[in-house]
Amino acid sequence: MSDTPRPAARPRLAVKLLDERLRDYLPGYATDGSAGMDLRALLEAPLTLAPGQCELVRTGLAIHIADPGLAGLILPRSGLGHKHGIVLGNLVGLIDSDYQGELMISVWNRGQAPFTLEPFERLAQYVLVPVVQAELELVDDFDASRRGAGGFGSSGRH
Numbered sequence: 001m002s003d004t005p006r007p008a009a010r011p012r013l014a015v016k017l018l019d020e021r022l023r024d025y026l027p028g029y030a031t032d033g034s035a036g037m038d039l040r041a042l043l044e045a046p047l048t049l050a051p052g053q054c055e056l057v058r059t060g061l062a063i064h065i066a067d068p069g070l071a072g073l074i075l076p077r078s079g080l081g082h083k084h085g086i087v088l089g090n091l092v093g094l095i096d097s098d099y100q101g102e103l104m105i106s107v108w109n110r111g112q113a114p115f116t117l118e119p120f121e122r123l124a125q126y127v128l129v130p131v132v133q134a135e136l137e138l139v140d141d142f143d144a145s146r147r148g149a150g151g152f153g154s155s156g157r158h
């Protein structure tokens with residue numbers, strides 16, 4: 001028997017290609033255990049971002065998640081972020097389950113040197129995550145908890 005757990009059934013997401021060139025570049029999981037699928041830059045020409053510059057970049061993909069129990073996250077790629085300072089202008093992109101528009105990536109060069117993005121380069125990753133929607137219930141007092149209202153380091157450093 002293998003130690004590898006059997007993968008759970010994968011939700012199926014409806015995807016529209018907004019540009020035919022994307023057909024050759026459909027996102028997928030690089031390995032069995034990958035958490036994210038890489039998203040590519042739909043650019044007509046290389047795009048050079050000066051230090052501090054932030055641009056909205058097309059992906060050419062629309063994904064309708066449909067299930068309110070799921071959401072998409074757009075996250076930076078570690079290599080681009082750490083080595084080149086290429087991260088997201090909104091830090092994290094949150095994709096609502098009812099969003100049907102094109103996935104857009106806010107690309108921010110937080111580094112010190114210009115960086116050139118090439119057409120169809122993988123520049124961010126899309127992660128599907130479970131979501132729980134809550135009902136807010138107004139109360140006058142909470143049941144006591146050990147932490148109470150202590151925050152921002154109230155439990156000490158070590």
Ligand SMILES: O=c1ccn([C@H]2C[C@H](O)[C@@H](COP(=O)(O)OP(=O)(O)OP(=O)(O)O)O2)c(=O)[nH]1
Pocket residue numbers: 074090092093094095096097099102103104105106
């Ligand atoms: O990096 C991102 C972030 C968001 N979106 C899309 C999907 C998301 O469902 C929608 C709205 O995002 P959000 O709610 O974060 O932005 P907002 O500024 O609150 O806009 P809205 O008033 O449309 O909710 O924009 C992207 O394509 N890329």
Ligand SMILES: [Mg+2]
Pocket residue numbers: none
């Ligand atoms: Mg919003």
